[in-house]
Amino acid sequence: MKSHRWGIRRLVVAGAALTALAVLAACGGGSKTDSAGGGTTTGSADAVDAALKAGGEITYWSWTPSAQAQVTAFMKQYPNVKVNYVNAGTGNDHYTKLQNAIKAGSGAPDVAQIEYQALPQFALPGSLVDLNQYGFSQYESAYTASTWAAVHAGSGLFGLPQDSGPMALFYNKEVFDKYGITVPKTWDEYVAAAKKLHAANPKAYITNDSGDAGFTTSMIWQAGGQPFKTDGKNVTINLQDDGSKKWTGMWNQLVEGGLVSNIPGWTDEWFKALGDGTIATLPTGAWMPGVMESSVKAGAGKWAVAPMPTYDGQPATAENGGSTESVLKQSKNPALAAAFVRWLNHDEGVKPFLASGGFPATTADLKDPAFVDKTSAYFGGQKINQVLTAAAGTVVKGWSYLPYELYANSIYGDTVGKAYQSKSDLNAGLTSWQDALVKYGNEQGFQVNG
Amino acid sequence: MSTVTSPLRPKRSKLLTGVMVLYLLYTIVPLAWLLLSTTKTQDDLLSTPGLWFGKSFAFFTNIKDTLTYNDGIFLRWLGNTVLYVVVGAGGATLLATAAGYGLAKYKFTGRRAVFAVLLGAVAVPGTALAVPTFLMFSNLGLTNTVWAIIIPSLVSPFGLYLMWVYATDAVPGELLEAARIDGAGEVRTFFTVALRLLAPGIVTTLLFAMVSTWNNYFLPLIMLSKPNLYPLTVGLTQWSNQATGVGARPIYNLVVTGSLLTIVPLVVAFLLLQRFWQSGLSAGSVK
Numbered sequence: 027m028k029s030h031r032w033g034i035r036r037l038v039v040a041g042a043a044l045t046a047l048a049v050l051a052a053c054g055g056g057s058k059t060d061s062a063g064g065g066t067t068t069g070s071a072d073a074v075d076a077a078l079k080a081g082g083e084i085t086y087w088s089w090t091p092s093a094q095a096q097v098t099a100f101m102k103q104y105p106n107v108k109v110n111y112v113n114a115g116t117g118n119d120h121y122t123k124l125q126n127a128i129k130a131g132s133g134a135p136d137v138a139q140i141e142y143q144a145l146p147q148f149a150l151p152g153s154l155v156d157l158n159q160y161g162f163s164q165y166e167s168a169y170t171a172s173t174w175a176a177v178h179a180g181s182g183l184f185g186l187p188q189d190s191g192p193m194a195l196f197y198n199k200e201v202f203d204k205y206g207i208t209v210p211k212t213w214d215e216y217v218a219a220a221k222k223l224h225a226a227n228p229k230a231y232i233t234n235d236s237g238d239a240g241f242t243t244s245m246i247w248q249a250g251g252q253p254f255k256t257d258g259k260n261v262t263i264n265l266q267d268d269g270s271k272k273w274t275g276m277w278n279q280l281v282e283g284g285l286v287s288n289i290p291g292w293t294d295e296w297f298k299a300l301g302d303g304t305i306a307t308l309p310t311g312a313w314m315p316g317v318m319e320s321s322v323k324a325g326a327g328k329w330a331v332a333p334m335p336t337y338d339g340q341p342a343t344a345e346n347g348g349s350t351e352s353v354l355k356q357s358k359n360p361a362l363a364a365a366f367v368r369w370l371n372h373d374e375g376v377k378p379f380l381a382s383g384g385f386p387a388t389t390a391d392l393k394d395p396a397f398v399d400k401t402s403a404y405f406g407g408q409k410i411n412q413v414l415t416a417a418a419g420t421v422v423k424g425w426s427y428l429p430y431e432l433y434a435n436s437i438y439g440d441t442v443g444k445a446y447q448s449k450s451d452l453n454a455g456l457t458s459w460q461d462a463l464v465k466y467g468n469e470q471g472f473q474v475n476g
Numbered sequence: 477m478s479t480v481t482s483p484l485r486p487k488r489s490k491l492l493t494g495v496m497v498l499y500l501l502y503t504i505v506p507l508a509w510l511l512l513s514t515t516k517t518q519d520d521l522l523s524t525p526g527l528w529f530g531k532s533f534a535f536f537t538n539i540k541d542t543l544t545y546n547d548g549i550f551l552r553w554l555g556n557t558v559l560y561v562v563v564g565a566g567g568a569t570l571l572a573t574a575a576g577y578g579l580a581k582y583k584f585t586g587r588r589a590v591f592a593v594l595l596g597a598v599a600v601p602g603t604a605l606a607v608p609t610f611l612m613f614s615n616l617g618l619t620n621t622v623w624a625i626i627i628p629s630l631v632s633p634f635g636l637y638l639m640w641v642y643a644t645d646a647v648p649g650e651l652l653e654a655a656r657i658d659g660a661g662e663v664r665t666f667f668t669v670a671l672r673l674l675a676p677g678i679v680t681t682l683l684f685a686m687v688s689t690w691n692n693y694f695l696p697l698i699m700l701s702k703p704n705l706y707p708l709t710v711g712l713t714q715w716s717n718q719a720t721g722v723g724a725r726p727i728y729n730l731v732v733t734g735s736l737l738t739i740v741p742l743v744v745a746f747l748l749l750q751r752f753w754q755s756g757l758s759a760g761s762v763k
Contacts, residue, residue: 087701091723114701116717123701130614133701141722191722292720294728298522313722321719321726323519347722384723 071161074368077361081106084363087124088139088351089116090188092382096375100366103374109366117141121432128153128356136357137366140185141349142176143240146256146429148352149179155353156182160364165372172421173387177350180258185350186371187387188379191311192417193244193334193343196318199406200328201230201306209332213276216307216335220285223306231287232280233307234299237446238291239438240346242273245309247344247425248334249273253460254428261429261467263476265456272337274452282449301325309334311346312414316383319404326403331410333417341420348387385414392418430470434463513732514538521728538733545730552704553711554737557690559622560707564629565685572632572681576639577670581652594640597633603694610698624699625707629689635681642677643670679752683745690742708738 086109097111114123121144127134140148148154162183166174173187205226210216220232235241246253251269255262280286287305289296299305301324318325334343351370353363369375376388391397392415402410428434441462445455460476467474509526520530542550579587609628613619647670655665693709700706712734719726
């Protein structure tokens, strides 16, 4: 799979280059976009229903596994609407193309999947439609507080949440039992468990982390850090705030002590390691069970779920991953696109999504006894959703991502990644990441303090 | 082969043989891994050793699944790649041959300037030009069309350089003069006299252009957002990336099988054209 990794490398470089272009474009042509947007998009709640009745054709870009099934169900319900579903790629592939189309001024879809971490990057330059104008703010109570916050940028509402990823601790119970390790409730216990496991079996590691920006930001979030703050063009970056240092103080022990495996996530090696006990735990989003059931068959019956360890023993977690569907400014029929988004993430579209193994952002589903009390055969009959839905209620408030988070993620390996490679202090890595981000932000026309 | 003794045959060097064996392993092992992996199911891929067979022999199911996954999109990608190679690499070879011959055999002002530009163009990797090319093409409204891949593929600075150098030596000026005296026009001379002499060079250029178009990844990646237009490289990467993030659905068995199917045509092309290629590479070496 070497070639595959090279592919990703190139792609990240490409993504970074295009992001730079897109941000430049956004700054250069900002006033033009703003005036055009203000003039053409005057909608209302009624307009959405009227558009649905009138019908039409829209294009939808997404890599959600259930997307095709959802589109088919939607068109069955509304035969006068034609939805062209396109899987333009996963993650960065998708964003590169989306950014391209926005930059080019044509070719963007009407509706696109956008991860929460990437939302500010598309919303703030004015590439997305503010759904407040269609009265979508009325759906606030339907979603968890953390996902509702995640679909906002400034005062604008730029999508409806599709899923959520409150973090929990997935652990290989078989491995824990074999080495007499108890489930850690605090991070201190987690570090102790890491040492015990690796001492007992030098081939086994408590978890893998070769430097993953999404994981780092979520962990800082859980520790109460707020390293990124954006107010218009003013951005503040502080990757040495109390929360960030709290996390590095704990995680440094694992990295410097060589207690985490350096297997990169989402590789064939990683899937294999999850099945054979090489990786004993995963602190990750609540969407993980769907992935494990379909792709880590060797782990069936071995894994279990516990709440995230915390610093003080009090429940607290963060979001990791998760997406929204947004309407693009380029859309010629934004009201119809908004109607589709509403159907996808608020109405009938939610069921096919859950059926495919997704984890909901909708409070009704998170409270539904049929969902909460479902036993999972893969997880040895455990009612895992009890743990996961409880986690959804304990997400630390106040987090926000950078308005150029995708670029930030792309250079993470070149800065913080070095600390992982040399098993040295993560704080030094975070500081050089911050320096690079401040420099880049200022070049892109933001006023960055850091 | 061992029966043929040549007075020039050098002594065997143990060191060199060792190095060659290492190199052979270096090139053969990944191929062996690929072949073995195509016989495995997704589960076996993750649970059995890489350099031996898995529990079940799934080679034919994998091929069938690869060709039928997502309504047979793989065949569509194969067709696209063939189109890009035939039109793109074919066109590039034609243009490089004509231009290389022209630059080698006609004296005109600006020739040295062309040479300088050409050397510069050979030095700049195509990847660096991809984003500017994208912006140009999007202004022309050509992104997301087959032309976005074909037109840039038509230009092969290296092919032109190769043909220029080759034509300088392979086509004697006296022969062209003879043709002119016999009353052949310039176009006719090119097609009936020069082209035949250039054949080994053309095949070399064609092979280079084919390989680079067949393997072209970055340009289509940024130019195309319709999966229907993807070549195999971009399509397979999309399948591979399906293993990433929320809702990950790895299909490594289809990715490896697709990779095998992707290299087969190139291997065949090399086997069929290699004798031309060898003579092309050594052309001019004894002068």
